[in-house]
Amino acid sequence: MTFYILRRLILMMVTLLLIITATFFLVHSLPGTPLKNEEKLPPEIRDQILHEYGLDQPLYVQYFRFMGGLFKADLGKSLMYDGRDISQMLKERFFASAFIGFQGILIGLIIGGGLGILSALYQGRWIDNFATSTSVLGVSIPSFVLAGLLSFWVGVKWGILPPALWGSYAHTIMPSLSLSVAVIAQFSRYVRTELVEVLNQDYIKTARAKGLSKAAVIWRHGLRNALIPAVTVLGPLTVNILTGSLVVEKIFGVPGMGALFVDSIINNDYTAVLGTTIFYSLLIMISVLLIDILYGWIDPRIRVAGRRGE
């Protein structure tokens, strides 16, 4: 297990280094400079701005300077928000993203798990049909469509919840709900499949035959065994939430990382793109690694091997 974790960590470092290097050179090879109104600037001022950001140095010097800064968690300064520190911005914005993300995953796992269990127990009944249709619909409707509809109907037309922006707890509900739909869809389907398979096993019959109540059988023998493989979907689900957060934050005006990422892409804020990309890659890779380790720890039969989601 230690060897496995070590191996994964090394692989992660290599991948991260590749991503950072590729991103760095890609961003710097993009056409144009990040300066606003470049033509109108007198050359002296232009040179001074470039010097300020270290952009007048040769590329390899900039690269090593940037890499050196990384070890001190210094991601450079934003071009879009005149000289604000990117690490600082990420720190400020991480909370909002993490909050709606976790809340979304939690809602998704609870509702999805519940639906999955119910539809496995009442196969072919209306609740099963309902859960299965919900699941297909939830996978099919893109999060940005759903988020927009929620914001429009619930927020603007009915005025139940604030349609956008940030501040009170009420502001977090709709973003989390929009994120959770994909989780509900995938998790309910997964739980259903696993539970149906487990309930068909012989040891379930044995447990019933020795006189255990139905609830005890489902709870102690059924669910426990069904939920272990379900841990594997947590990886893809997390990635899903992170992807979704880019658009959902944008639509609801949440001051999170996703919105920062999208804004920096649109505004060609190269340093911010670089910083957020690194942060996102790290976040995705760490969460996937943690879930893999968690899985190996819960179910010792399945150690190592490349079990991870996309």
Added chain:
Amino acid sequence: MEKESFQPIQRNFLSYQRLERKQVGFWQDAWYRFRSNKGALLGAIFIICIMFFAFFGSSFSQYDYYSQNLLEVDQGDSAQHYFGTDSLGRDLWARTWYGAKISLLIAFLAVALDVLIGVTFGGISGYFGGRVDDTMQRVIEILYSIPNLIVIILMLMWLEPGIIPIAVALSITGWVPMARIVRAQVLKLKSQEFVLAARSLGASHRRIFIRHLLPNTVGPIIISVSFSIPSAIFFEAFLSFIGLGLRPPQASLGVLVNEGYRYLQLYPHQLLWPALLISLIMLGFNLMGDGLRDALDPKMKR
């Protein structure tokens, strides 16, 4: 009861013969299973209808997707403009179906690239095994651990947005799952007797791979493709939505959804049609994918 009401059946050779069922091949069997799945059929019908309109829909209307008419801005649906017009007076019926066509084209192209690269890479890796396989697996491992969202976004910042660049960006990481599937299948098959038989008859590697191994991997490939298409459509729309997709007057469903958002409060119908269409396309492909998986891989139920 009287004895006369019971009569022995004539036993002859023919009636025994009749008990035997007609031979059913794998594809016939799969088709039978697919056909009996209502959801899958519904999905297939959705997709056929949408594809028909995406490619021929513009001929039902006298307008094209790019002409602006500033006298007819932001109209609701009418006999002229079935889906209304947008803020520049472009016909939304034409634009929506044109967008659907572009979205579908990008998805098909991306998935075709996935299949091409994935089958070649996975096939070689699995077939030759040993050191070749080890090396190729390391490549896959690294590619697999790079978040595909990041790669796609970076590629599109660098490439000029267009149909082909978007498809290429989508398939840069998209082929990896396909390669894994093909490799696993080839590994399983290559030690079986029919491959040995072919080899001892003097078949070349190329022939063995194309004639004997590939046909046996078609099932898993089709299943994987049927789920890659909706995911490619989603990603394309997602990219357009965050501003990395096609540029106007070009349109894809993502671009249209993005444009629809701008005037959502005033003209919700501008968002409604593209949003509905993209959901229906994804729904259709997902339903059909489920059906195909049950049909082609009856052992794996999910």
